[in-house]
Amino acid sequence: MKRGKNNSINIIMEEGKVNYNNKFLLINQSLHLYKEMQKSIEWAQYSIKMFGKTHMQPRLIAFQGDKGISYKYSGNRLEASPWTEEVQLLRKKLEEHSEVRFNSVLINYYRDGSDSMGWHSDDEKELGDSPVIASVSLGVTREIQFRKKGDKKEKRKILLETGSLLMMTGETQKYWQHQIGKKKGLIGGRINLTFRHVYRSNS
């Protein structure tokens, strides 16, 4: 595949727009951020109700953002915690790079290969009609898989390396789902930050 501007590649997908840049951060920057975030972020584990049963979600989560932002996620309403220093710096770099403004970030910490995230789309009403989701990965490489909502045989997969940036734009969330599957035997953690713009109910 041919890499374009900023080492990025466009993933060819009908009715979706996904761009992958494996060199958004330098290796030493991503290592530093991973270590700092592991310590400075207040991680929590939330439950999820599936088929009438309550389970703990297989990963740790944090939600940071501008004052007053909240986000309904997997049945829980998350109130944004204030931006921590490293996350705020990363937001600034991302906004300069993408020329998009983000007012919040969902942060997932996969402690090892048995942590995962199931099939979903980031299509909550409060993200608007065609949300821009900017996903920065730190730590061990994990695979993100995409499948088309109307035709689940239509799939894509991308290895998300440390320091990479995956931009999902256009109608990606409307027509595609994504997941981070479990990876048996994988040791080593990964932190993923998905920056978003959450619309307030009065904006």
Ligand SMILES: O=C(O)CCC(=O)C(=O)O
């Ligand atoms: O960990 C990832 O790369 C994906 C995160 C994700 O799907 C989300 O935050 O909605």
